Amino acid sequence: MIEIKGLAKKFVVENVKKLSDQEKQDPRLKGRFFHSVEDVNFNCDKGQVLGLLGPNGAGKTTTLRMLSTAIKPTAGSVSINGVDILAEPLIARRKIGFLSGSTGLYGRLTGRENIEYFGRLHGVSESDLKYRIDELANLLDMQSFLDRRSESFSTGMKQKTSIARAVIHQPEVVILDEPTTGLDIMATQTVLDFIRRLKAQGTPVIFSTHHLDEVDELCDKVTVIDKGRTCFDGSLQDFKALSAGSMHESFLTTIKGAA
Ligand SMILES: Nc1ncnc2c1ncn2[C@@H]1O[C@H](COP(=O)(O)OP(=O)(O)OP(=O)(O)O)[C@@H](O)[C@H]1O
Numbered sequence: 001m002i003e004i005k006g007l008a009k010k011f012v013v014e015n016v017k018k019l020s021d022q023e024k025q026d027p028r029l030k031g032r033f034f035h036s037v038e039d040v041n042f043n044c045d046k047g048q049v050l051g052l053l054g055p056n057g058a059g060k061t062t063t064l065r066m067l068s069t070a071i072k073p074t075a076g077s078v079s080i081n082g083v084d085i086l087a088e089p090l091i092a093r094r095k096i097g098f099l100s101g102s103t104g105l106y107g108r109l110t111g112r113e114n115i116e117y118f119g120r121l122h123g124v125s126e127s128d129l130k131y132r133i134d135e136l137a138n139l140l141d142m143q144s145f146l147d148r149r150s151e152s153f154s155t156g157m158k159q160k161t162s163i164a165r166a167v168i169h170q171p172e173v174v175i176l177d178e179p180t181t182g183l184d185i186m187a188t189q190t191v192l193d194f195i196r197r198l199k200a201q202g203t204p205v206i207f208s209t210h211h212l213d214e215v216d217e218l219c220d221k222v223t224v225i226d227k228g229r230t231c232f233d234g235s236l237q238d239f240k241a242l243s244a245g246s247m248h249e250s251f252l253t254t255i256k257g258a259a
Contacts, residue, residue: 002067002173002204007040007076008228009062022057028228036062038228040076044173044204044221049195051215051236052208053251054225060208061101063225064177067206068098080173094122097171099162101178107151111142111161114150115168122169129168136164139197141190156187163191167198174198176207180214192218212247216240224254231257 010033013019019029028035037059044050054060065071067078069089078085078092085092105114112133119129137146140160145153150161159179167174179195180188195218198205209215215222215236222239224232232239232254243249 001045003043003079005077008074009037010035010074041230042223042233047202048220049205049218050221051219058225059228095172097166097174099166099176105150111146115165118165119168155182174205
């Protein structure tokens with residue numbers, strides 16, 4: 001179980017002139033600080049999949065980067081199965097599998113070598129590593145390119161390799177930032193099936209997306225963030241019930257309600 005309470009993150013703005021017009025008018029800009037995330041709350045239980053939604057710039061990536069321990073919150077708490085990630089970041093890091101939107105692979109290494117490298121960093125034994133990589137390559141349909149240098153990979157190949165790398169150590173919680181962005185229909189389905197399998201194994205999965213059909217297909221829970229604040233947090237059924245029409249209408253209702 002992962003529990004997020006009152007999460008906040010502000011960044012120093014070096015030069016206000018460099019902000020976009022939208023950011024200059026954003027109420028989160030306060031003096032020298034841009035408060036990207038102001039008050040985010042949600043939790044995700046064993047075997048649940050949570051879809052994190054929100055307009056561009058809402059604070060989804062900043063939130064997920066805090067959960068992954070990549071950046072430190074200004075305020076709030078995150079606990080994973082009772083471990084406070086701020087108090088014990090090293091222990092927490094082993095419990096988390098994180099796919100960032102900009103995860104770079106080492107181009108000179110093959111897909112397999114990239115995954116092995118991360119596995120070793122996480123202390124996975126050599127025998128487990130071989131077994132796990134074979135298993136992940138099967139699940140993510142990677143056999144045809146696994147032993148090629150990753151510099152020549154397509155977007156889908158890179159994303160599958162990055163996902164395998166993120167979960168090589170069998171984390172207790174999986175966090176994926178827009179895992180299907182830029183993927184074709186087949187690769188998207190492979191990634192969605194993979195998330196479904198994590199759920200079946202009891203692993204909580206939190207993923208951000210702009211695709212409401214994916215949320216409908218996979219999620220038990222929905223959290224909507226707008227301007228750095230949680231404006232909806234509930235079950236998929238409750239989210240759908242916000243509107244008699246489509247999920248798009250439900251989404252717009254949560255955003256309008258927050259305005
Ligand atoms: N290091 C930083 N310094 C200053 N501002 C930042 C920094 N990182 C993010 N921001 C700002 O915080 C806001 C939230 O950004 P974030 O990337 O979390 O949004 P998002 O919801 O993931 O958006 P998208 O859907 O477009 O990916 C944006 O206005 C962004 O420019």
